[in-house]
Amino acid sequence: MAIPFKPAPAPPPILALPASAPAQRSPEPGPPHRSRRRSPIMATTPAEDPEPGLPPPKALCEQPRRRRPCVLLSFSAARDRFLRGRFLSAGLRPFSVRLPSPAGTSTVVHLWAPPRPARRPVLLLHGFGASATWQWAPYLRSLLAAGLDPIVPDLLFFGASSSTVPDRSDTFQARTVKAAMDGMGVRRFAVERVVLVSSGVCLEEGDLAAGLFPVADVGEAAELLVPRRPAEVRRLVKLTFVRPPPIMPSCFLKDYINVMGSDHLEEKAELLHALINDRKLSDLPKINQPTLIIWGEQDQVFPMELAHRLERHLGESSRLVVVKNAGHAANLEKSKEVCKSIIDYFQEPGSSD
Structure with missing residues (x-):
């Protein structure tokens, strides 16, 4: 975001x-200072x-x-x-x-x-x-x-x-x-202004049981998004990228889990439960700020249905940009394209100079 x-x-x-x-x-308090730029x-x-x-x-x-x-x-x-x-x-x-x-x-x-x-x-x-x-x-x-x-x-x-x-x-x-x-x-x-990239803010708990996602319940979602074993990382990468690495040796995946994915596992799982349990679209507030929605066309984690649902929820103040040949990790697979969309949006007329 x-x-x-x-x-x-x-x-x-x-x-x-x-x-x-x-x-x-x-870091100590100091006298106010104004930027000289207009x-x-x-x-x-x-x-x-x-x-x-x-x-x-x-x-x-x-x-x-x-x-x-x-x-x-x-x-x-x-x-x-x-x-x-x-x-x-x-x-x-x-x-x-x-x-x-x-x-x-x-x-x-x-x-x-x-x-x-x-x-x-x-x-x-x-x-x-x-x-x-x-x-x-x-x-x-x-x-x-x-x-x-x-x-x-x-x-x-x-x-x-x-x-x-x-x-x-x-x-x-x-x-x-x-x-x-x-x-x-x-x-x-x-x-x-706001830019949302592949964000599942409009998902509902009932979407899991309806088969909209590759998981059936919150517990399975936690296993997918908070992986603890190489097989779970491998599954997440394959779902996230359109072109995942063809070879993912377990030694590298174990190394990633050890270095980057071993902290606060329980807290992250609790975050997912809090975000998904009893979640309803009707509880999502509407914002007045212009909003750009960027979505990977082949997103398997948060399918395109969520992008269109979010666009309908926000109404005329929103705009949807679909990134071709990109999945859920569009921000990484197509970083130059996504970054250009963000900068162009912020530089449109009506944005502060």
Whole structure:
């Protein structure tokens, strides 16, 4: 999901800042600073003192390198380092924001963002799978070249984000992303446009029993989307890609599970149960923002029926783009095409300059 922002029309301008910053910018509160560019999508400043009545954000610091299992000649660990390097070379920096939490609990959100104040921030939210670095790395340079500043968080229980709070709802996930942006100094913003890529937001629990998906119940969905064995990873890859690798040795799949897929397995399964159980389309709110829906034509995880259902639900404010020769992982199989669609949509007349 990609979401650009524009300034909220409320004085005084409580300015917003990208979700990561390097060592040269102090995390301590500082005086407000305005971007000199005219008409930014979102103004940016260093973190400022919390508003009266709001809990103060906790420590904000550069995220230390995440400890991975010690695996000699690990392809997945090498791939993870390479993708982190792409984020760093694109100019983004990793940060960790510790959020105010109930007594006895903790919530930490890891995110990436430019070191300088954002000019035109775009919030990039990943789906089920590996961390945000694995899903958004191909998009960074093109978005930056188009004048957009990516803010890329790891959702809870993915990457380096975690929480001991028992809430598994999507509402709690949304609140933590908003609180992390508050902790970075982004206190006022307005969602300008929305892009949804192969998103099953309009699925209903009854769709599973109706045979719309390759799984029959929530438990099987958890086995598919939170794989623990090479055979399950192999099945997921074959369902996700139109052209999956012809050979997937178990040693490489075990390595991936060990390095990238062994954390927070129970929490991820609980997330799926919370997302699917008793889910109804009638409970899905309609949004006023213009929305671009991007879908792989041969998606076997979330079939095209869901794309058309979402377009009908959102009405005239939405537009559907179907990516040919792509499956559920259209964002990876056709990253250049998907990225171009996102940038073109954000640069259409009516979008903030």
